[in-house]
Amino acid sequence: MRQVHHPEVGEISLTVVMGALSDPIRVGLVRVLADGRERGWGELRAPVAKSTLSHHLRVLRDAGLTRTRQEGTRCFVTLRVHDLRERFPGLLRAVLTAADEQDVGLQVSVQESPRAAVS
Amino acid sequence: MRQVHHPEVGEISLTVVMGALSDPIRVGLVRVLADGRERGWGELRAPVAKSTLSHHLRVLRDAGLTRTRQEGTRCFVTLRVHDLRERFPGLLRAVLTAADEQDVGLQVSVQESPRAAVS
DNA sequence: TAGCTTGTTCGACGTTTCACGAACATCGAA
DNA sequence: TTCGATGTTCGTGAAACGTCGAACAAGCTA
Numbered sequence: 001m002r003q004v005h006h007p008e009v010g011e012i013s014l015t016v017v018m019g020a021l022s023d024p025i026r027v028g029l030v031r032v033l034a035d036g037r038e039r040g041w042g043e044l045r046a047p048v049a050k051s052t053l054s055h056h057l058r059v060l061r062d063a064g065l066t067r068t069r070q071e072g073t074r075c076f077v078t079l080r081v082h083d084l085r086e087r088f089p090g091l092l093r094a095v096l097t098a099a100d101e102q103d104v105g106l107q108v109s110v111q112e113s114p115r116a117a118v119s
Numbered sequence: 120m121r122q123v124h125h126p127e128v129g130e131i132s133l134t135v136v137m138g139a140l141s142d143p144i145r146v147g148l149v150r151v152l153a154d155g156r157e158r159g160w161g162e163l164r165a166p167v168a169k170s171t172l173s174h175h176l177r178v179l180r181d182a183g184l185t186r187t188r189q190e191g192t193r194c195f196v197t198l199r200v201h202d203l204r205e206r207f208p209g210l211l212r213a214v215l216t217a218a219d220e221q222d223v224g225l226q227v228s229v230q231e232s233p234r235a236a237v238s
Numbered sequence: 239t240a241g242c243t244t245g246t247t248c249g250a251c252g253t254t255t256c257a258c259g260a261a262c263a264t265c266g267a268a
Numbered sequence: 269t270t271c272g273a274t275g276t277t278c279g280t281g282a283a284a285c286g287t288c289g290a291a292c293a294a295g296c297t298a
Contacts, residue, residue, distance in 0.1 A: 239298100240297100240298085241296100241297085241298080242295105242296080242297075242298095243294100243295085243296080243297095244293100244294085244295085244296100245292105245293090245294095246291105246292080246293080246294105247290105247291085247292070247293095248289105248290085248291075248292090249288105249289095249290090249291100250287100250288085250289095251286105251287085251288085252285105252286095252287090253284100253285080253286085253287105254283105254284080254285070254286095255282100255283080255284070255285085256281100256282090256283080256284095257280100257281085257282085257283100258279100258280085258281090259278105259279095259280095260277105260278085260279090261276105261277085261278075261279100262275105262276080262277070262278090263274100263275090263276080263277095264273100264274085264275090264276100265272105265273090265274085266271100266272090266273085266274105267270100267271085267272080267273095268269100268270085268271075268272095
C-alpha cells in the first residue's frame, strides 16, 4: 500500500514512547505482541473500528515500538523487543508487569489463525 | 490554598503515569526531583508561565508521581519515589536513565535557595 | 488594615488526539 | 479483467492538551 517509516533505534524518543503507551488499547496491543512473535494485522482484535485500529498501530509504529512488514495485501506486526531493550533497558518489562497487574488492555486480543505469523 | 488530592499507591494508573511522562517539561521536573529531596515550588525553573508550571505540577500530582505539601503560603514538592517503586518496579529507573541519555527535560532546573527544602 | 508574595483557577486560543464511516489503493483470486 | 479482501487515508466531530495572561485566594508582613 505504501512505504511506512520506522524510526531508527537511536531516534526513538522517550516522551513519544510514553505518549504511545498512555492509551489502554495501545498497551493492549503491546501486551499481545510482547512474546516477540509476529502477528497478522487481521488477527488483532480490539473494540474499535478498523480505521481506529490502524491509527493506533500507526502511533505505535511511528513511536518505534512496533515494526510493520507487508506481504502482498496483508501486514504483519512485531514488537521491537530487541530495539526497545537496547534503547530503554528495563522499561518494557516494567510496563508489561504493571499492565498485567492492572489489567490494562484486556480489550485487545489475538484471533489465532492457522497459517498466521510463522514464528 | 486548597486541599489537593493525591491518589493512593494502589490507585496510580499505568496509562495515566505514561501520559504524565509524555511531556518534556514534566520529565524534567521528575528528573529534578529524582534524588528524593523536597523542593520548593518557587525553586523550580522552567521556560513556561507560572500558570503553565502549575498545570504541569498538577498533572504530575494527579497521576500520583509527586506529592505536594503546603506550608503557609508556599508549597513543597517531592517525587513519590517509594510509592512508584512499589507500584512500578523498575519504571522510574528506566525513565530516568533514558531521560538522561536523551537529554529530556534539560529546560527544567532548580534554583537552589538557602532556606529551601530542608532535607 | 493594607499590601505583598505565592500559587491556583479561569477563560481563551490553537493544536493534537481519538473515534467513526466512507472512499481509496493494492494485491490475489476467480 | 473483474471481484473480493486488506489496510490506509480522508473528512469530520468531540474531547483533551499546552499555553498564556488575568483574576483570585490565602497567608505573611508592615
